[in-house]
Amino acid sequence: MNLLGARWLASANRWAGDAFRAWRSGQLAAIEVGGRFAVVRVLDQQLGIAALRDMQAAGVVTGPVLCDDRRLAVEFLIAARRDEPWQIRDSLLIGRSAGSFPAITVPMPGPGLPGVDGRTWLVPPTGLPPLTHPHDLASALRRARTPRRRARQLAR
Numbered sequence: 001m002n003l004l005g006a007r008w009l010a011s012a013n014r015w016a017g018d019a020f021r022a023w024r025s026g027q028l029a030a031i032e033v034g035g036r037f038a039v040v041r042v043l044d045q046q047l048g049i050a051a052l053r054d055m056q057a058a059g060v061v062t063g064p065v066l067c068d069d070r071r072l073a074v075e076f077l078i079a080a081r082r083d084e085p086w087q088i089r090d091s092l093l094i095g096r097s098a099g100s101f102p103a104i105t106v107p108m109p110g111p112g113l114p115g116v117d118g119r120t121w122l123v124p125p126t127g128l129p130p131l132t133h134p135h136d137l138a139s140a141l142r143r144a145r146t147p148r149r150r151a152r153q154l155a156r
Contacts, residue, residue, distance in 0.1 A: 048074025
């Protein structure tokens, strides 16, 4: 377990102890989104993983990243966005709106820990900055899509 990363995640909740109780019992913990960070859910798992690899290869620092095998999606924790719309195809922004606090469910963070219910950390939170910058993620998603588009065209 990464205690610093777990504390950082749990502190996004109004009641941090709820997350630790869930993790101690081997379950996913609901973590509130929109205050400390927002989440971009990439709805195409291969595209999301390709974007992560693109950023890592370019030396771009990323924040925590989750893989969701049930939804076949990848979720990036990004700096909370207040004014800028997110308009990147095949993805959606999850954040606070009109007083609501949506949540994502996450396994206990830590390198090498098993996933729970198909959710696994690709990049676990460390409890230290930074989060993935939204512009870096948008650029990586665009770049990751280009070779796939070409491959589809060649297959026709």
